[in-house]
Amino acid sequence: MxxxxxxxxxxxxxxxxxxxxxxxxxMSFTGDPVFMIVPIDATDAEIAQARRILGLDESLPVQYWxxxxxxxxxxxxxxxxxxxxxxxLILERMPATIEMVVVAxxxxxxxxxxxxxxxxxxxNGRLSRMIMAGSLLGISLPGFWVGMVLIYLFAVHWxxxxxxxxxxxxxxxxxxxxxxxxxGWHHIALPAITLSLGTMAILLRxxxxxxxxxARQDYMKFARAKGATRHDVLYKHGLKNALIPVVTxxxxxxxxxxxxxxxxxxxxSWPGMGKLLIDSIYRADRPVIVxxxxxxxxxxxxxxxxxxxxxxxxxxxxxLK
Amino acid sequence: MTTTDNTLLAVHDLRTYFHTFSxxxxxxxxxxxAIGKGEVMGLVGESGxxxxxxxxxxxxxIDSPGRIMGGKILLDGEDLAQAGEDRLRQIxxxxxxxxxxxxxxxxxxxxxxGQQMDEVLRLHTDLDAAARRTACIEMLESVGISRAADRLGxxxxxxxxxxxxRVVIAIAMLARPRLIIADEPTTAxxxxxxxxxxKLMRRQIADKGASMILITHDLAVVSEMADHITVLYCxxxxxxxxxxxxxxxxxHPYTRGLIDSIPDPANRHARLKQIPGTVPDIRNLPQGCxxxxxxxxxxxxxxxxxxELRPQNGAQWAACHxxxxxxxxx
Ligand SMILES: Nc1ncnc2c1ncn2[C@@H]1O[C@H](COP(=O)(O)OP(=O)(O)O)[C@@H](O)[C@H]1O
Ligand code: SF4
Ligand SMILES: [Mg+2]
Numbered sequence: 001m002x003x004x005x006x007x008x009x010x011x012x013x014x015x016x017x018x019x020x021x022x023x024x025x026x027m028s029f030t031g032d033p034v035f036m037i038v039p040i041d042a043t044d045a046e047i048a049q050a051r052r053i054l055g056l057d058e059s060l061p062v063q064y065w066x067x068x069x070x071x072x073x074x075x076x077x078x079x080x081x082x083x084x085x086x087x088x089l090i091l092e093r094m095p096a097t098i099e100m101v102v103v104a105x106x107x108x109x110x111x112x113x114x115x116x117x118x119x120x121x122x123x124n125g126r127l128s129r130m131i132m133a134g135s136l137l138g139i140s141l142p143g144f145w146v147g148m149v150l151i152y153l154f155a156v157h158w159x160x161x162x163x164x165x166x167x168x169x170x171x172x173x174x175x176x177x178x179x180x181x182x183x184g185w186h187h188i189a190l191p192a193i194t195l196s197l198g199t200m201a202i203l204l205r206x207x208x209x210x211x212x213x214x215a216r217q218d219y220m221k222f223a224r225a226k227g228a229t230r231h232d233v234l235y236k237h238g239l240k241n242a243l244i245p246v247v248t249x250x251x252x253x254x255x256x257x258x259x260x261x262x263x264x265x266x267x268x269s270w271p272g273m274g275k276l277l278i279d280s281i282y283r284a285d286r287p288v289i290v291x292x293x294x295x296x297x298x299x300x301x302x303x304x305x306x307x308x309x310x311x312x313x314x315x316x317x318x319x320l321k
Numbered sequence: 322m323t324t325t326d327n328t329l330l331a332v333h334d335l336r337t338y339f340h341t342f343s344x345x346x347x348x349x350x351x352x353x354x355a356i357g358k359g360e361v362m363g364l365v366g367e368s369g370x371x372x373x374x375x376x377x378x379x380x381x382x383i384d385s386p387g388r389i390m391g392g393k394i395l396l397d398g399e400d401l402a403q404a405g406e407d408r409l410r411q412i413x414x415x416x417x418x419x420x421x422x423x424x425x426x427x428x429x430x431x432x433x434x435g436q437q438m439d440e441v442l443r444l445h446t447d448l449d450a451a452a453r454r455t456a457c458i459e460m461l462e463s464v465g466i467s468r469a470a471d472r473l474g475x476x477x478x479x480x481x482x483x484x485x486x487r488v489v490i491a492i493a494m495l496a497r498p499r500l501i502i503a504d505e506p507t508t509a510x511x512x513x514x515x516x517x518x519x520k521l522m523r524r525q526i527a528d529k530g531a532s533m534i535l536i537t538h539d540l541a542v543v544s545e546m547a548d549h550i551t552v553l554y555c556x557x558x559x560x561x562x563x564x565x566x567x568x569x570x571x572x573h574p575y576t577r578g579l580i581d582s583i584p585d586p587a588n589r590h591a592r593l594k595q596i597p598g599t600v601p602d603i604r605n606l607p608q609g610c611x612x613x614x615x616x617x618x619x620x621x622x623x624x625x626x627x628x629e630l631r632p633q634n635g636a637q638w639a640a641c642h643x644x645x646x647x648x649x650x651x
Contacts, residue, residue, distance in 0.1 A: 218426035225380055226492065227414035227444045230406075240431050316476040317430060 004320040008308075012301045019297040020071065023290055024064050032056075033286045037080060071294070077287030081280070086287040090273050090295060095175040096166055097265065097272030101257045103179070103188055104196035108253070111196075112203035113246075119204070120211025120242065121234050131204070138201025143260055147194040147267040154190060161190050164269035191268040195260060199253045206249050210242030217241070244315055251307035255300050329532050330379070330417075330500055331355040335392035335402075337371075337378045344604040348374040348387070350556035356500070361526065361533045363543025363564065365579065366553035369600050372536045375553070376502045378402075379534075380417060381409040396500075415445040418493040420522075422505040424485035428477040434461075434488055435473030438495060445496040456495065463528075464491045464521060483514035487521065494525050501526065504536045519546060541583045544568050552576050555603055555611040558630060562637030570647040572639035574616045610642070618643045 038050050051057045055066045070077070076087040119128040155163035167187030170180035178184025214220065215238060223233045262274030269275070273292060280288040312318050337349040349371045356362045364372050377383050379394055381401060394401040396416065401409065421427040428437060438457040442448055448456065454473070461469035464487040477485055486506060493501055503522060507515035523546060526533050535546055543550055543564070550567050552560040552575065560573040571577045578596035598615040601607060610628055613619040622642050630640045634647065 218421055218423060219429040221377075221382060222419070222421055222427045222489070223429065223440070224382055225413055225419040226441050227410045227412075228440065229410060237429050237432070241429070315431065317478045 001320060008305055012305065015301050016294070016297055020068055020294065021064070023293045024067050027286055027290060028060060028063070033080065033284060076291045079280075079285050079288050081283050081285045081288075086285075086291040089276065089288060090291050093271060093273040093276050094295075095177060096270060097258070097261050097274055099177055099179050100188060100192055100195060100264070100270060100272060101254070101261055103192040104257055105199065105254060107192060108196040108200035108203055109250075112200045113207055113243075116204040116207025117211055117235075117239060117242070120208035120215070121238075123208075123212055132208070135201040135204045138197045139205070141197070143194055143198060144263050144267055146197055147191070147264060150190050150194055151267070162187050163190070166271060191264050191270050194267070195257060195264045198260070199257060202249065202253060203246060206246045207242060210245055211238060214238045214242045240314060244311075247307060247310055247314065251303050254303050258296060258299060327357040328355050329358045329360075329397065331393070331395040332375075332379070333393040333395070335375065335378060335394065336390040337374050337383055337387060338390050339387045341386055346603055347556050348603065349378060351392075352551075352553065352556070352558055353392075354551045354558065354561060356532050356534065357548075358499075359526075359530050359532060360548045361523075361535055361546050363540075363547035363550040364534055364536045364553060365538065365540055365543055365550060367538055367579075367596075367600055369603065370553040371556040372538075372553055373504050374556075376419060376504050376534065376536055379502060380413050380419060381406070382413075411445075414441050414493075414498065415496045416498055417500040417502065418496070418498040420486075420489050420493050420501065420503040420506045423509045424482055424489050425509065427489050428485060430477055433474050433476055434480075438473070438488075438492055441492055441495045457491075460491045460495050461488070464488070464494075464525070465517075466491070482510055483518065486510060486514075486518055490518070490522060490525065494529065494531075497529055497531075499531055501531055501533045502536070503533060505538070506535075507542065508537070508539075515542075522546075539583075540568070540579045552579070555601065555606060557611065557640065558638075559612070559641070560637070560639040561630070562633075566635065566637050570634070570637075570645075572633040572637055572644040573641045574618050574645065575612050576639075577645060578615075610640075618645075 034047060034050050034054065034056060037054070038047055042050070048057075055063055058066070076085065078084065079086050079089055082089060115131050119125075119131045122128050150161075151163045154161040165187060166178045167183035168181040169176040169178050169184055171177075172180050178188050211234075215234075220233055220237055223237045224230070228236070258274075261272060262277055264270065265272045265275035266278050273295075276288065277292045279285075280292070308320075312320055332355070333353050335349050335352045336347070339346040339348055352371070352375060354362065354364075364375060366372055374383070374387070378389055379401065381404065383389060389402050392402060396412070401412065404412070428434070435454075435457060438460065439453050442453040442456060446453070457473060458469045461472060466472055466484065466487055477488070480488065490506075501522070506522065507518050510518060519542065522533070522535075525531075533546075535543055537543055540550075547564050549563045550561065551558055552567075552573065554575050560567065560571065560576045562572075567576060568580060571580055575596070578594075581594040582596060596615055601611060601614065607613065607624075609622075609624040609626060610616070610619070613623040616623065618641075620643065626642070628640045628642045630638050633639050633644055
């Protein structure tokens with residue numbers, strides 16, 4: 001167990017190191033940030049001076065060394081735009097993103113698993129066909145379009161939901177959360193629904209496929225030959241087996257949600273780190289982009305690790321090694 | 322067929338069809354046989370002959386697109402073909418239980434052996450948890466699993482194939498059913514394990530006074546175990562009789578072919594005589610005798626008229642226009 005954790009930790013650090021390389025190279029090949037720093041009327045000498053201060057006159061390997069050693073010392077740089085530490089900027093906005101992603105994920109799971117189980121257990125039923133048709137829409141409609149339609153219908157046309165912002169927030173354990181107020185829930189509903197639809201559809205289809213696959217297994221028929229009811233066979237023997245592949249996808253989908261949150265936040269002016277990223281890309285605010293990418297990479301790696309742990313909890317055949 | 326007071330299960334003219342997109346598969350098409358109390362009946366034939374479908378039909382476990390289209394399945398006089406799902410559930414596992422071919426897939430990988438055994442007792446008895454546990458431990462020991470109390474908490478993947486089949490047999494025997502349907506119970510196992518499992522099954526049946534339908538494509542296996550044998554071909558009974566008679570003096574050329582393809586343990590290097598050709602497509606059977614394309618005795622009549630099951634010598638029945646006589650060479 002300890003050996004496994006050590007191995008995973010090394011793997012995770014390796015992944016983060018590779019991400020840091022990719023992020024660094026990407027940044028080096030996309031524009032010269034020196035012009036973000038210097039005043040518009042700077043002389044050539046001033047520009048050269050700024051270059052030297054930023055270390056941009058060094059060779060790429062040396063620049064990377066400077067980059068990675070400051071990251072390791074916890075120095076993530078200052079936003080060129082806000083003149084504030086980039087990490088602080090992002091951490092301030094992270095709770096907004098996380099709460100939207102969590103609500104979207106919970107919504108997706110709560111809707112998708114029961115419907116997927118039902119559709120898989122009754123593959124020929126009319127309701128199942130309707131569920132599957134709905135899930136096809138969920139997969140094929142682009143999120144930004146759904147978001148705009150929801151805004152048009154619920155905010156503009158009927159005026160029952162707000163179209164932008166987080167609403168009132170309250171402090172919980174030092175985090176500012178919309179989920180702590182009714183107004184916050186009112187505001188989070190549309191963006192969370194928009195964000196969850198794609199994931200909901202994928203989880204639903206995976207669950208259904210899992211149930212249908214499991215229904216064909218010998219152990220299901222053997223359980224019925226023991227005298228178990230069809231219902232017990234389906235839910236006591238089938239469901240857990242059917243959910244094993246869904247757990248794998250769950251981790252990947254959580255990552256997807258964080259990525260797609262950038263779009264959703266932009267549409268709904270949700271002040272999260274995704275919107276900050278898009279704004280920073282427009283403003284070529286390099287330190288903020290770097291911190292965002294590294295942080296999201298870290299979240300991905302941790303989620304994957306947790307999924308593997310959950311896996312071993314539901315499937316006794318899998319051991320940590 | 323005669324049914325007597327000793328008859329446990331009598332199947333009359335069973336028809337189980339599958340209505341598929343590519344046509345109706347008459348997987349079981351008018352099958353009859355009877356099993357006495359404490360008897361072992363071998364159900365043999367090549368793959369696709371309808372053996373498993375007979376087994377599942379008896380338990381009412383035919384799923385759509387399949388359906389029992391006709392016939393009677395009389396268990397002590399009660400027709401299971403007419404029984405509702407609730408009644409069938411009382412019978413499954415309690416009166417009749419089943420052992421499947423592949424022990425690697427018969428057990429739920431996510432439940433412990435103990436949970437899977439306990440389920441049978443919870444379904445069919447009023448025993449409390451402690452009594453159920455004791456019964457499970459005793460049963461596991463009686464199928465030759467040591468340290469049974471510890472093994473209850475183990476998962477199927479921690480057992481070998483042979484051990485898993487022992488667990489499956491333990492589950493099948495647990496509620497003391499009167500009939501076991503064993504569908505190729507040793508086909509997926511090593512040869513050495515096969516004979517252990519067969520011995521175990523024979524002993525369990527004898528101890529509990531149960532009857533058994535032993536389904537197999539291997540005549541050698543049934544000839545050691547069964548009191549009588551029913552041979553299936555393309556969903557129909559082609560021959561039926563006492564084991565001794567049927568093995569020594571088969572009447573049907575198909576039975577003869579099956580016997581000739583048994584490997585001779587004394588003469589390992591002898592080439593086996595396989596039945597020529599392959600089983601015809603069951604959706605598209607030829608007119609006349611289903612076996613005629615492969616039969617060395619076929620004549621003109623065989624292409625015109627389907628032979629009916631008729632008594633041959635004594636208790637032996639065969640469906641053939643030109644049955645073999647004792648002493649015939651082929
Ligand atoms: N679910 C099903 N759908 C369609 N055909 C089936 C189904 N199950 C069995 N059959 C058909 O029934 C026939 C008999 O099958 P089976 O009883 O499994 O044969 P055996 O056990 O003798 O090898 C085969 O031709 C098979 O294709
Ligand atoms: S009826 Fe004719 S074809 Fe069929 S088994 Fe008998 S001899 Fe052969
Ligand atoms: Mg079979």
